[in-house]
Amino acid sequence: MLDRSHLLVVRTIEQQGSLTAAARQLCLTQSALSHTIRKLETHLGTAIWLREGRQLRLTPAGRYLLGLANRLLPQLEYAEARLRQFARGERGTLRIGMECHPCYQWLINVISPFLSAWPDVDVDVKQKFLFGGIGALLEHEIDLLVTPDPFNKAGLKFEPVFDFEQILVLSASHRLAGQFYLNAEDLRDEVLLTYPVSVDRLDIYTQFLTPAGIVPRLHKTCESTDVMLQLVSSGRGVAPFPAWLAETYQERLNLALVRLGQSGIHKQIFLGIRESDQALDYLRAFIDSARE
Amino acid sequence: MLDRSHLLVVRTIEQQGSLTAAARQLCLTQSALSHTIRKLETHLGTAIWLREGRQLRLTPAGRYLLGLANRLLPQLEYAEARLRQFARGERGTLRIGMECHPCYQWLINVISPFLSAWPDVDVDVKQKFLFGGIGALLEHEIDLLVTPDPFNKAGLKFEPVFDFEQILVLSASHRLAGQFYLNAEDLRDEVLLTYPVSVDRLDIYTQFLTPAGIVPRLHKTCESTDVMLQLVSSGRGVAPFPAWLAETYQERLNLALVRLGQSGIHKQIFLGIRESDQALDYLRAFIDSARE
DNA sequence: CGCTTACATTACATTTATTCATGGATAGCC
């Protein structure tokens, strides 16, 4: 099998100009190298060097091999350096899973200082999971889950990092815009806009509409935050949103923010990790910086 | 040292899904592989697989290694296939050196059928040599030399492949255009155009002007065949050329071709190779097809 | 011509890889 060591031999002999010098550089005896190159040639079935007097000169096959060596060896050397970074915990990959649509905006703010602080950690964000966020975490499809729904399961650990209130966003000219808070009945004749997730994962249903037995006039879904808020702004519907996110759009789109229920819907964002990853310092650092 | 075999192990375990299956595929015992991976991890100083129950799962470092394996292993496998071609004499590199400027046109015609007949031989044409064409051949800088000057030296072999007459190209309206042949004196007042090579390698000097003690009014050089013949066509000078090459331009540029001396300058193109390469079938084939 | 340098070869030593035999752990199955 054509091996890394063979490529190294070809490169070193060419670099040093002689087998003896190459042997010195490789910390081997001249004899050992002589054995090695003979075996390589026997194995490949073709001459790699021409013995001309006391010179070794590459054959065409040898020149090809040299080219290969010059191409592949640096890649292997780079890979080793990188693996040393892994070994020292400097290098890693943080695959983040999102189970919370609007959190994307928040995540961006957390990721960007993290990227500066940990230049050798690659960050990857995923949003679709075959078996849900928890499944993705357990299956090692992701390393960190951003979710409003912690799920206490052996081997996983969740930490709250962010409290917020879920409010309803309305056009400023909407008839309900002036209210201090809304009751479920107020939404009976409204068009409700949400991200396209199942109803049992929408707090406005589970904590507000469903308990009161109310169904809105129409429920539409929309993938994009911007588009959804544009629709709200133009009076085409109302949408539940985290207050902090809605506020960033409020001025620009002329929106009104109204509490859902007398005491409001209060939520938390959790970061979930595998217990076995607790020791990873860059993961720890990410969670700490997310908590601010 | 991170070795090819390690990459193969990483790839195979991932492909087969288990260490036992991978061992089967690699024709090893499960134990051997277990030892191997442990040693690899010890050496790298970082875990590559997580042992979860009876499953092996890649760590981030392991995933990196897998990526490396998927990138490098195919290259090594391709290289081995190619080296087998070298071993069977199917694959080679033919580096051709040219010591004869106008022959370039002729060479193109020989090379193109050769490339079709020997799809696995790479052809490379060089024109500049530190120690001349013969030196380049001896130094293995090239494998084949196209030259009008054979040089009998031990270890080299020259074969004539092509006879031609060197004539003088003139504008059709030139005062000498009608002559059947020219004497050296006729060039005393002419501008002589040649390729930029030393005078002792120009036959028009060595075989024509110098013996008669004549020097042309002006000697200009030009790299390109096309430009040189354009200059001739516009009456800016006269140029020595192989007849066969001048003929291909004659009509288009309205040129006249006149013999140099009563019996003309007759030349041959030789192909030179190293004797040690005589057995290479693709080299043999090239020379045979060049002889037509 | 003889000295130095360079690669090859032989016989032997050492290191490394592999196997064999065995044990512990886990997932699936009655």
Add this chain to the structure above:
DNA sequence: GGCTATCCATGAATAAATGTAATGTAAGCG
């Protein structure tokens, strides 16, 4: 829940590879 098949780990024994020392042979150089 206990049985069983499967999977990975381990330690000692063994096979294979890689390496060394010593020596040989040939080429360049003064």
